[in-house]
Amino acid sequence: MVALALQGVGASYGKTSVLADVTLAELRSGTVTAVIGPNAAGKSTLFKRIAGLIKGPGLVELSDTARGPQAICYMPQDTGANAVLTVYESVLLSAKQGSSWRVSDAELAQIDGLLKALRIDNLAFRGLGELSGGQRQLVSLAQALVRRPEVLLMDEPTSALDLHRQIEVLGLVGDLAKRDGMIVMIAIHELNHALRYCENTIVIAHGKMAASGATASVITTEMLRNIYRIDARVETCSRGTPFVVVDGPV
Numbered sequence: 461m462v463a464l465a466l467q468g469v470g471a472s473y474g475k476t477s478v479l480a481d482v483t484l485a486e487l488r489s490g491t492v493t494a495v496i497g498p499n500a501a502g503k504s505t506l507f508k509r510i511a512g513l514i515k516g517p518g519l520v521e522l523s524d525t526a527r528g529p530q531a532i533c534y535m536p537q538d539t540g541a542n543a544v545l546t547v548y549e550s551v552l553l554s555a556k557q558g559s560s561w562r563v564s565d566a567e568l569a570q571i572d573g574l575l576k577a578l579r580i581d582n583l584a585f586r587g588l589g590e591l592s593g594g595q596r597q598l599v600s601l602a603q604a605l606v607r608r609p610e611v612l613l614m615d616e617p618t619s620a621l622d623l624h625r626q627i628e629v630l631g632l633v634g635d636l637a638k639r640d641g642m643i644v645m646i647a648i649h650e651l652n653h654a655l656r657y658c659e660n661t662i663v664i665a666h667g668k669m670a671a672s673g674a675t676a677s678v679i680t681t682e683m684l685r686n687i688y689r690i691d692a693r694v695e696t697c698s699r700g701t702p703f704v705v706v707d708g709p710v
């Protein structure tokens with residue numbers, strides 16, 4: 461079991477500060493948290509700061525974990541495809557990051573299972589350079605999930621996927637979070653997915669945390685007006701799922 465908390469976290473690029481004072485009470489194992497907010501708000505920067513890829517003020521506190529920094533995996537928005545590798549090789553390479561090169565049958569079985577779960581097993585021996593954008597995104601997901609991180613930071617992981625694949629992937633990630641006790645944070649623009657798949661939501665706007673808490677308490681008419689500058693309502697469908705109805709710009 462792992463827990464993650466942030467205290468006064470910030471980040472700069474050169475002399476320009478783009479993120480400041482992000483404080484977050486403990487996120488717990490098995491939970492999925494949406495990170496939402498307008499373009500250029502600082503969502504990816506927050507992930508890079510949590511993953512230790514950039515430095516800055518404040519504290520990223522990870523509870524005792526045997527795996528140290530390896531416990532955190534950041535899946536970036538754009539993953540440069542190494543065209544030389546096949547899908548299978550790239551996932552295997554990711555699984556072996558930071559460990560010995562000996563490959564066990566269990567690890568091969570894990571990769572096979574993951575490719576099947578993501579329905580890309582048919583692509584296993586295709587070169588990464590031959591894939592569509594959505595297929596590449598699914599391979600990036602496999603590369604992240606195969607590492608079995610304790611904290612998984614996913615930057616717009618479904619942006620290139622069709623609607624069927626989007627809900628399949630978000631459902632799978634939620635199931636794996638619960639099964640393996642992962643903390644998952646997902647930067648996502650589709651607010652209906654946040655409402656449906658993420659128990660908690662953080663709003664980042666202008667490099668600051670504007671709100672955080674249970675998703676239903678964060679995605680409100682008031683927040684949509686203040687942060688996104690849209691007139692909108694959160695309604696509940698006949699099956700009980702909340703969704704955003706947009707009336708227009710403010």
Ligand SMILES: Nc1ncnc2c1ncn2[C@@H]1O[C@H](COP(=O)(O)OP(=O)(O)OP(=O)(O)O)[C@@H](O)[C@H]1O
Nearest residue numbers: 473478497498499500501502503504505506537647
């Ligand atoms: N490597 C960089 N060097 C300088 N500035 C950067 C760099 N990366 C991002 N920025 C700037 O930092 C700010 C926050 O960017 P970030 O990528 O964190 O936003 P975001 O919320 O993830 O945006 P989006 O929803 O558009 O992906 C932006 O103003 C961006 O231009």
